[in-house]
Amino acid sequence: MARLSRLPIAFALLLAFAFAMQTSNAGKEGSLTLQQCPDACSYRCSQTQYRNRCLEFCNYCCVRCLCVPSGFYGNREECPCYNNIKTKEGTNKCP
Numbered sequence: 001m002a003r004l005s006r007l008p009i010a011f012a013l014l015l016a017f018a019f020a021m022q023t024s025n026a027g028k029e030g031s032l033t034l035q036q037c038p039d040a041c042s043y044r045c046s047q048t049q050y051r052n053r054c055l056e057f058c059n060y061c062c063v064r065c066l067c068v069p070s071g072f073y074g075n076r077e078e079c080p081c082y083n084n085i086k087t088k089e090g091t092n093k094c095p
Helices: 002-023 034-044 051-065 080-084
Strands: none
Touching (some): 051 080
């Protein structure tokens, strides 16, 4: 009987931990899911004339980092992983 009384407490702690883990990455690197990458990249690349190329590289970077900087350009400090992916020449690969 003592075991059954601990079950609701353990369940509540598990839910609290899961909620804390889910909200701790909000707006940070790894805050997106794979399903959210296309929408985030579509917004990021919406004002460029090289849209297809931008989408290709943005989605590649998003899948690796699960993060896309806000806005259409810049703000790379929001996603260090996204910012650190470079080409062979050393330039930024992610738009």
